[in-house]
Amino acid sequence: MAVNTIDLNAMGLAARKASRVLAKIPEETRNSALLALADLLEANYEVIIGANDIDQAKAQKQNLSEHMLDRLILTKERIRDMAQGVRDIANLPDPLGIHRDSHTLPNGLWVQKRSVPLGVIASIYESRPNITVDIASLCMKSGNSTILRGGKEAFTTNKALVTLIQKAFTSSGLPPKGVQLVESTDRKFVRELLRMKDHIDLMIPRGGESLIQEVSANAYMPVITGGIGVCHTYVDKTANVEKAKNIIYNAKVQRPTVCNALDTVLIHSDVIETHLPAIASELNRASVELHCDSQSQAILSELTSLNTIAATQDDWGKEYLSLTAAVKVVSSIEEAIDHIEEYGSGHSEAIITEDHSTAMQFLDEVDAAVVYVNASTRFTDGGQFGLGAEIAISTNKLHARGPMGISELTSYKWIVLGNGQIRN
Amino acid sequence: MAVNTIDLNAMGLAARKASRVLAKIPEETRNSALLALADLLEANYEVIIGANDIDQAKAQKQNLSEHMLDRLILTKERIRDMAQGVRDIANLPDPLGIHRDSHTLPNGLWVQKRSVPLGVIASIYESRPNITVDIASLCMKSGNSTILRGGKEAFTTNKALVTLIQKAFTSSGLPPKGVQLVESTDRKFVRELLRMKDHIDLMIPRGGESLIQEVSANAYMPVITGGIGVCHTYVDKTANVEKAKNIIYNAKVQRPTVCNALDTVLIHSDVIETHLPAIASELNRASVELHCDSQSQAILSELTSLNTIAATQDDWGKEYLSLTAAVKVVSSIEEAIDHIEEYGSGHSEAIITEDHSTAMQFLDEVDAAVVYVNASTRFTDGGQFGLGAEIAISTNKLHARGPMGISELTSYKWIVLGNGQIRN
Numbered sequence: 001m002a003v004n005t006i007d008l009n010a011m012g013l014a015a016r017k018a019s020r021v022l023a024k025i026p027e028e029t030r031n032s033a034l035l036a037l038a039d040l041l042e043a044n045y046e047v048i049i050g051a052n053d054i055d056q057a058k059a060q061k062q063n064l065s066e067h068m069l070d071r072l073i074l075t076k077e078r079i080r081d082m083a084q085g086v087r088d089i090a091n092l093p094d095p096l097g098i099h100r101d102s103h104t105l106p107n108g109l110w111v112q113k114r115s116v117p118l119g120v121i122a123s124i125y126e127s128r129p130n131i132t133v134d135i136a137s138l139c140m141k142s143g144n145s146t147i148l149r150g151g152k153e154a155f156t157t158n159k160a161l162v163t164l165i166q167k168a169f170t171s172s173g174l175p176p177k178g179v180q181l182v183e184s185t186d187r188k189f190v191r192e193l194l195r196m197k198d199h200i201d202l203m204i205p206r207g208g209e210s211l212i213q214e215v216s217a218n219a220y221m222p223v224i225t226g227g228i229g230v231c232h233t234y235v236d237k238t239a240n241v242e243k244a245k246n247i248i249y250n251a252k253v254q255r256p257t258v259c260n261a262l263d264t265v266l267i268h269s270d271v272i273e274t275h276l277p278a279i280a281s282e283l284n285r286a287s288v289e290l291h292c293d294s295q296s297q298a299i300l301s302e303l304t305s306l307n308t309i310a311a312t313q314d315d316w317g318k319e320y321l322s323l324t325a326a327v328k329v330v331s332s333i334e335e336a337i338d339h340i341e342e343y344g345s346g347h348s349e350a351i352i353t354e355d356h357s358t359a360m361q362f363l364d365e366v367d368a369a370v371v372y373v374n375a376s377t378r379f380t381d382g383g384q385f386g387l388g389a390e391i392a393i394s395t396n397k398l399h400a401r402g403p404m405g406i407s408e409l410t411s412y413k414w415i416v417l418g419n420g421q422i423r424n
Numbered sequence: 425m426a427v428n429t430i431d432l433n434a435m436g437l438a439a440r441k442a443s444r445v446l447a448k449i450p451e452e453t454r455n456s457a458l459l460a461l462a463d464l465l466e467a468n469y470e471v472i473i474g475a476n477d478i479d480q481a482k483a484q485k486q487n488l489s490e491h492m493l494d495r496l497i498l499t500k501e502r503i504r505d506m507a508q509g510v511r512d513i514a515n516l517p518d519p520l521g522i523h524r525d526s527h528t529l530p531n532g533l534w535v536q537k538r539s540v541p542l543g544v545i546a547s548i549y550e551s552r553p554n555i556t557v558d559i560a561s562l563c564m565k566s567g568n569s570t571i572l573r574g575g576k577e578a579f580t581t582n583k584a585l586v587t588l589i590q591k592a593f594t595s596s597g598l599p600p601k602g603v604q605l606v607e608s609t610d611r612k613f614v615r616e617l618l619r620m621k622d623h624i625d626l627m628i629p630r631g632g633e634s635l636i637q638e639v640s641a642n643a644y645m646p647v648i649t650g651g652i653g654v655c656h657t658y659v660d661k662t663a664n665v666e667k668a669k670n671i672i673y674n675a676k677v678q679r680p681t682v683c684n685a686l687d688t689v690l691i692h693s694d695v696i697e698t699h700l701p702a703i704a705s706e707l708n709r710a711s712v713e714l715h716c717d718s719q720s721q722a723i724l725s726e727l728t729s730l731n732t733i734a735a736t737q738d739d740w741g742k743e744y745l746s747l748t749a750a751v752k753v754v755s756s757i758e759e760a761i762d763h764i765e766e767y768g769s770g771h772s773e774a775i776i777t778e779d780h781s782t783a784m785q786f787l788d789e790v791d792a793a794v795v796y797v798n799a800s801t802r803f804t805d806g807g808q809f810g811l812g813a814e815i816a817i818s819t820n821k822l823h824a825r826g827p828m829g830i831s832e833l834t835s836y837k838w839i840v841l842g843n844g845q846i847r848n
Contacts, residue, residue: 020765024788103810109799111809116791118821201821222646222822243844250846341444363839364448367540375533375842384847385535385838386527397542397625397835398646399823411821414809415787418799420667422674423808 008192011147011180012199015120018175019145023117025174027094033172034090034140038083040164041133045079051160052129059153067257071128072153082133085389089137092388095406096143099415107421113412117143119201121409124190124215126207129154132161135204136179138391140169142409145178147200149193151207152185159183197221202409204392209319224404226394229259229347230319231377234336234362235279236353237270243374244275244352245282250376251350253286257321259393260348260380264316264326266336272296272329277303280327288323291315295329317343333358337365344368346395348377369395369402432616435571435604436623439544442599443569447541449598451518457596458514458564462507464588465557469503475584476553483577491681495552496577506557509813513561516812519830520567523839531845537836541567543625545833548614548639550575550631556585559628560603562815564593566833569602571624573617575631576609583607621645626833628816633743648828650818653683653771654743655801658760658786659703660777661694667798668699668776669706674800675774677710681745683817684772684804688740688750690760696720696753701727704751712747715739719753741767757782761789768792770819772801793819793826 022030041048052074059069074082095115102112121144125131132150139146150158162181169176182189194203197220204224205215216225233251235244251262267276272295280290280300291311292300300308308327315326316339330336333351340349350372351362359373370380380403382390387405394400400408446454465472476498483493498506519539526536545568549555556574563570574582586605593600606613618627621644628648629639640647657675659668675686691700696719704714704724715735716724724732732751739750740763754760757775764773774796775786783797794804804827806814811829818824824832 020791023791105808105810109803114787119791217644220641222820240844246844246846254847359841363538367444367447367543368837370838370840372840373842375840375845376847378847379533379840379845380838384529386529396646401835402838411825413792414794414804414826416794416796416799416803417783418797420664420670421799421803422670423678423800423802 006182006184006189008182008189008196009199011182012120012196014177015145015147015180016199018178019117019119021175022143022145022178025143027096029172029174030140030143031090033168033174034086034137036171037133037137037140037165037168038086038090040168041079041083041086044164045076048074048079048157048160048164049076051156054156055154064153068127068153072157074129074157078130082130086133086137089141089389089406092141092406095141095410100412108419109421110417112415114415115407115410115412118409118411120145120147120199121202121204122147122149122193122200123204123206124149124193124211125205126151126211127153129157129161131206132158132181133165134389135391136162136165138389138406138409140174140178142406144409147180147182147193149182149190155185191218194219206392222399224392224394224400225396226392227259228319228345228395229261229380229393230263230317230343230345231260231348231350232264232266232336232340232344233262233350233352233377234330234333234340235265235267235271235275236333236351236355236358237268238355238358239268239271239275239352240354241275241278245278247350247352247374247376248279249282249286251378252283252288252325253323254376254378256323259319260377261321262325262377263318263320264328264343266328266330266339267296268333268336269295269329269331272299273303276300276327280304280306280308283325286323288325290325290327292327293329296327317345319345333361337362340366340368347393348372348380350375350377369393430606430608430613432606432613432620433623435606436544436620438601439569439571439604440623442601443541443543445599446567446569446602449567451520453596453598454564454567455514457592457598458510458561460595461557461561461564461589461592462510462514464592465503465507465510468588469500472498472503472581472584472588473500475580478580479578488577492551492577496581498553498581502554506554510557510561513565513813513830516565516830519565519834524836532843533845534841536839538839539831539834539836542833542835544569544571544623545626545628546571546573546617546624547628547630548573548617548635549629550635551577553578553581553585555630556582556605557589558813559815560586560589562813562830562833564598564602566830568833571604571606571617573606573614579609615642618643630816646823648816648818648824649820650816651683652743652769652819653685653804653817654687654741654767654769655684655772655774656688656690656760656764656768657686657774657776657801658690658754658757658764659692659695659699660757660775660779660782661692662779662782663692663695663699663776664778665699665702669702671774671776671798671800672703673706673710675802676707676712676749677747678800678802680747683743684801685745686749686801687742687744688752688767690752690754690763691720692757692760693719693753693755696723697727700724700751704728704730704732707749710747712749714749714751716751717753720751741769743769757785761786764790764792771817772796772804774799774801793817
């Protein structure tokens with residue numbers, strides 16, 4: 001595994017060169033490469049599973065956690081899902097060559113923006129090998145070159161997958177250097193990648209908080225920061241208790257390990273007696289551990305038989321990624337918004353309210369990628385929003401915010417058509 | 425001038441706080457602050473000119489070049505133009521609160537993007553004091569806080585201008601910390617600013633190449649890279665000689681010191697005898713110095729009496745910013761495109777051609793912020809493109825490319841309106 005002779009600079013140059021070719025490939029050819037990849041994945045599932053077995057055996061020796069092991073494992077069914085995902089991407093409308101803001105100036109110049117690929121996109125990511133196929137497919141669709149650096153746990157699986165991706169490229173007439181894998185898990189290559197701003201237009205880290213922080217702090221090129229969600233749901237004094245109960249249960253329990261899951265319930269003091277016991281009892285059905293401020297803990301101990309834990313300062317702004325939630329009582333929507341401003345991560349924030357003005361105030365004043373009224377934060381997802389697949393959920397404000405689909409992997413160039421115009 | 429006790433961190437915190445307030449200020453109030461600023465500039469022109477005199481006296485002692493001195497000088501007329509520019513910005517449509525991509529999902533969720541301010545924008549710039557007013561006004565209009573660090577040459581003028589801007593803020597009920605000037609020219613504060621990624625959402629350097637390179641290489645936050653334009657105009661074998669002559673003359677001569685001025689003429693070998701002498705003679709009217717490759721030099725010496733200079737390798741990819749142009753003969757459009765790819769800066773590139781397919785090939789394959797057919801590259805400008813004023817011309821591919829107006833100073837948030845929806 002410790003290949004020490006990788007010439008990343010040569011990879012970068014090859015990626016840039018391939019990106020020039022990819023930018024000219026018609027939609028039909030890009031789609032046929034995607035469909036070829038889907039077929040190759042299904043036809044070669046034994047090869048993939050064989051490679052995955054090697055990774056799994058290693059992981060077991062290294063006592064990887066159950067959770068990590070589960071993310072690593074590929075089965076025939078998971079490979080079929082992966083192939084279906086690739087076909088779904090092939091079926092998305094072409095994000096390239098779209099003309100916007102087209103207008104004719106008084107001097108007759110016809111000015112417009114045309115969507116074009118970004119160029120070279122690199123991703124540094126952790127264990128899940130399906131990210132390899134996801135990112136490569138989204139970049140193929142959007143005409144971008146890709147440099148992938150996956151986690152060491154999935155090293156053999158990723159190599160097998162990239163071999164198939166490159167086969168699909170070659171068989172469809174796409175440049176095979178359009179997708180390249182850094183075939184080493186030596187961390188020095190990560191640091192080197194992060195410095196390659198001339199060859200890489202955008203860096204997308206996918207993984208846990210420490211990976212994202214490391215990439216974001218050390219990259220010289222633009223980075224999509226995302227994947228970290230400290231999500232609040234605020235139960236307003238006018239909240240409908242049924243909606244509050246169901247939405248909070250869904251936001252916390254439906255998939256607690258992801259970034260759009262609920263972390264903190266903020267609740268207006270007017271409704272702690274009427275709403276909080278119902279919400280807490282509902283969460284208790286899934287054995288959610290509640291870390292409560294003193295006021296909510298007092299109410300719950302008085303009115304219910306639920307066990308709760310006293311919250312500490314560390315609970316505010318904590319992303320649990322597990323069946324734990326913090327609960328805090330606030331005396332106004334302003335206090336709720338201030339809390340979110342101080343402790344939120346700018347990902348997904350929700351209010352439960354029946355009052356229109358309060359809903360509008362929350363939407364106006366909360367500064368996050370996605371702001372909800374009366375819905376579960378779990379909807380923050382490219383697929384759910386109708387964008388097709390997503391490459392990341394950005395908490396950046398520049399370029400793209402929230403779920404990023406293939407359109408967000410494009411830039412534009414201005415096209416100006418004239419007939420001899422000169423400037424006065 | 426050497427104030428060493430500036431607390432940039434406190435400025436950053438104040439800017440962030442002000443940005444939260446600014447984001448809520450209605451359009452009408454933002455516009456009235458702009459109109460108040462325009463009036464204050466005109467009413468206080470003597471104060472401004474007094475401050476500018478101090479800067480000029482210093483600059484003369486330091487033997488600043490004529491060119492730099494001219495950029496520094498403010499006159500009553502220039503101040504009136506500045507005020508008019510601010511009024512023009514006030515009259516632009518509001519870039520905030522615009523809803524896009526609005527759609528209703530099958531589950532009834534109503535999803536849309538709403539344009540919002542970016543937050544805190546900082547700019548590090550050189551001598552021209554009107555940049556102070558330009559950037560502050562564009563940021564006021566778009567609801568962003570601003571931290572300004574102007575050049576030492578204009579230090580006193582910038583202080584006077586920011587005082588007036590803050591007065592306009594206060595008189596209209598905007599937070600005065602919405603515009604702040606770093607009141608020191610000590611370079612250590614530049615380096616400190618570039619590290620303040622938590623407080624600054626976007627950094628815009630305005631000035632010469634070395635400033636832009638320095639900011640781009642050392643900033644931890646996103647940077648708009650721009651202002652450097654190595655611009656080519658390619659004269660195709662089907663070019664109309666009149667159009668070629670007029671467009672090239674305009675692109676080179678109309679304002680040679682700016683980034684969208686022509687640097688290199690590429691000309692197809694089929695038309696060097698018919699077109700090049702006409703183009704060169706036209707440029708000679710303005711005494712443009714031509715740095716020619718051997719083939720074009722031979723033709724010009726044979727067919728005209730013009731003096732030319734033999735080009736060296738350094739001429740390819742050089743931004744002259746003066747009445748100098750390089751000339752190179754190519755044998756195909758592909759060679760022209762390859763040359764542009766190798767030596768261009770991704771700013772503005774033009775083709776002169778009467779052949780439709782050739783025009784389309786140039787538009788498709790040249791990777792630059794703005795690509796022209798039969799028009800002068802001098803049009804690359806927010807005002808010319810109908811965007812109103814511009815804050816910069818970006819050669820980045822992320823976020824915004826080419827002329828950036830107030831819309832490019834916005835981000836968006838996703839707004840999701842529900843009625844109790846949960847995710848399955």
